[in-house]
Amino acid sequence: DAGVTQSPTHLIKTRGQQVTLRCSPKSGHDTVSWYQQALGQGPQFIFQYYEEEERQRGNFPDRFSGHQFPNYSSELNVNALLLGDSALYLCASSFGQGAYEQYFGPGTRLTVT
Amino acid sequence: QKEVEQNSGPLSVPEGAIASLNCTYSDRGSQSFFWYRQYSGKSPELIMFIYSNGDKEDGRFTAQLNKASQYVSLLIRDSQPSDSATYLCAVISNFGNEKLTFGTGTRLTIIP
Numbered sequence: 608d609a610g611v612t613q614s615p616t617h618l619i620k621t622r623g624q625q626v627t628l629r630c631s632p633k634s635g636h637d638t639v640s641w642y643q644q645a646l647g648q649g650p651q652f653i654f655q656y657y658e659e660e661e662r663q664r665g666n667f668p669d670r671f672s673g674h675q676f677p678n679y680s681s682e683l684n685v686n687a688l689l690l691g692d693s694a695l696y697l698c699a700s701s702f703g704q705g706a707y708e709q710y711f712g713p714g715t716r717l718t719v720t
Numbered sequence: 721q722k723e724v725e726q727n728s729g730p731l732s733v734p735e736g737a738i739a740s741l742n743c744t745y746s747d748r749g750s751q752s753f754f755w756y757r758q759y760s761g762k763s764p765e766l767i768m769f770i771y772s773n774g775d776k777e778d779g780r781f782t783a784q785l786n787k788a789s790q791y792v793s794l795l796i797r798d799s800q801p802s803d804s805a806t807y808l809c810a811v812i813s814n815f816g817n818e819k820l821t822f823g824t825g826t827r828l829t830i831i832p
Contacts, residue, residue: 640819649724649808649822650764663819697763699820707752707812709820711763 611712632700639681642697726823739796743809752812
């Protein structure tokens with residue numbers, strides 16, 4: 608049973624650049640949520656995608672955008688990177704609306720210099 | 721007041737003893753409660769979820785929920801060194817809003 612996968616594992620970018628992170632959900636799952644986890648903190652909700660649409664959004668600026676494809680995979684894009692965007696970016700997948708158990712991928716460690 | 725609060729620890733427990741992790745939440749309408757385990761440098765792993773008042777057991781783990789007190793806990797029986805990790809409590813506030821709101825986590829160390 609394929610779990611949630613994310614790529615790349617690590618990424619180093621320069622302030623002002625743009626980055627795209629990718630996620631494939633667990634087999635059978637159709638909903639993808641993205642979270643940002645700073646060191647020593649719990650994950651913070653960025654947004655959630657279901658049926659290729661953004662269903663919910665957390666308190667993140669418009670520099671953070673996303674997309675979901677027909678095969679349920681998803682991308683997270685961050686523009687105009689700031690030093691404060693350095694974090695572990697986590698993708699979680701679940702099945703359907705109202706399904707609350709979310710399973711996380713291994714994450715992408717983003718470092719902005 | 722934070723939405724989900726946990727004691728950051730560290731919590732040290734002797735091997736074989738019971739580890740007790742606690743979490744409180746502020747939204748009285750919260751519906752669903754989760755415990756994730758996160759090893760250093762890894763992503764969170766879902767270990768328990770509970771939706772109704774009372775206890776839910778799974779192997780060495782027991783989740784306890786008291787909605788009246790807005791309190792959820794995780795008990796780990798027969799603690800093993802491999803249980804040493806950060807435990808994250810997460811809450812979903814209401815139906816139709818499936819974002820997880822996390823606490824900052826409790827770091828647990830099992831002492832051999």
